[in-house]
Amino acid sequence: MYVAIVKVEDIQFTRDDNQILQDITWDIEKGQQWGMLGLNGSGKTTLLSIISTYEIPSSGEVEVLGKRFGSAYLPELRKKIGFVSSSLEKFSDYFWNESIERIIISGKFASFGIYDEIIAEDWIRADYLVKEFRLEDVKGKKFRLLSEGEKRRVLIARALMGNPDLLILDEPCSGLDILAREQFLEALKIATENNVHLVYVTHHIEELVPEITHVLLLKEGKIVASGPKTEVLTDELLSETYQVPVTIEWHAERPYLSMK
Template sequence: METVISMKNVSFVRENRVILRDINWKVSEKEQWVILGLNGSGKTSLLNIVSGYQYPTRGEVSVLGHTFGKTNLPELRKQIGFVSSSLDRFNQTLESETVEDIIVSGKFATIGLYHTVTHEDRQQAEQLMASFRIDHLKGKTYDTLSQGEKRKVLIGRALMAKPKLLILDEPSIGLDILTREEILALIKEIIVTQPCHVLYVTHYIEEIIEEMTHVLLLKDGQIVAAGKKEEVLTDEYLSETFQLGMNVRWEHNRPWVSIEKKSMLQRS
């Protein structure tokens, strides 16, 4: 499998509103992508199509070798790990679950355990906990964890099924700087050690670590630029995407941005 994701002339319309327009995008093996854009730019709809929860209004989509219209989408979803703040809607169910049970449930793509769990499943969950350095949380319930610990547990859950594609939708939202860097270090470890491709969605350019290779910029449902991060993360492309004058600098192979004062004055 050389192509991980392929979108050709993809549009998505809901209630006569165009959410995505003429998306042409390809993700190849060994590429790790970041998706950037303002709220309302189409990021969520793009992710929902990739994960098989929404069907494009027009265009051709292929994910992990599965061509939409010719494949079983529930089977495709079993190959995709998903971590998002949208999972918070299941907190009432999660809060009384133990850390290890939540991680094991990822094998079955369920919230809560409703299947027979083998000794091997338990061992795999414990190995994930050890590699994420959260094995000390064994036996603790979800409601007793910090936000950072919860995020690590959900990432472990997403990896339990050994996905070929891992979608991380703003995994650092609501975290302090120290915890955010711990999550980014964990993602680096996943990229280096796990046989999966990452789609990382964020609002913060400085979260693009060295191991993330490509960037997709979205604005009003259209692609501003897509390609290698060094070619896409320019002052011009970012200023167009975020509708602000932005300047990019690179430190330790990570991009950082500043906002032009004149640009801020014009918007105030």
């Protein structure tokens, strides 16, 4: 059992003499679901890259799923971390001409393509995920023929294929219309019911659905605040984060932002 799902202690990240992250200390405890907010250039992408094992901090300590960087075999650890982003569709031509089932199964291997043996249980789990994410109507179709909303649901199903303990969602609703966005957000309930811990990054705080319990605010590579959602999402802290005066209102346990 992990003491913490993610634990970062006093990490710094510098690239080409540019300090991108400064003094970041942050824990994700078991049972918590996190949102992450900040302007472009605040360090969100770099912090995501670190906790998903694709970057190593310049200094400080990182532990993910009980494995400490420096002693863990990161490619193996990566298999327990799901990742969903609108940009994933651009990473590989592999997606476009493959069936949704094979794309989902590839998530087991954390690869763009399938280079290992597919066993009967893989097809059974893929079929289960197709049903869970209401993709029966497009079963067998090639990825390129799907709507944007269907593509995102395939990607989250792919991310869950390997039963990850941590699921990172990097602006997953970017480019979706309102209906597709709400369908995707509804699918997050399925993820949390599968005992996955979420890190959800967005520019739109209304996407922080009730399942999100905690929020991290970043500004210029530093933490403005972190903690329970209702304590962190205040007019004062969000105004500091976004560097403009804003006010927040709550409807159906979801926050909505407007300018003062």
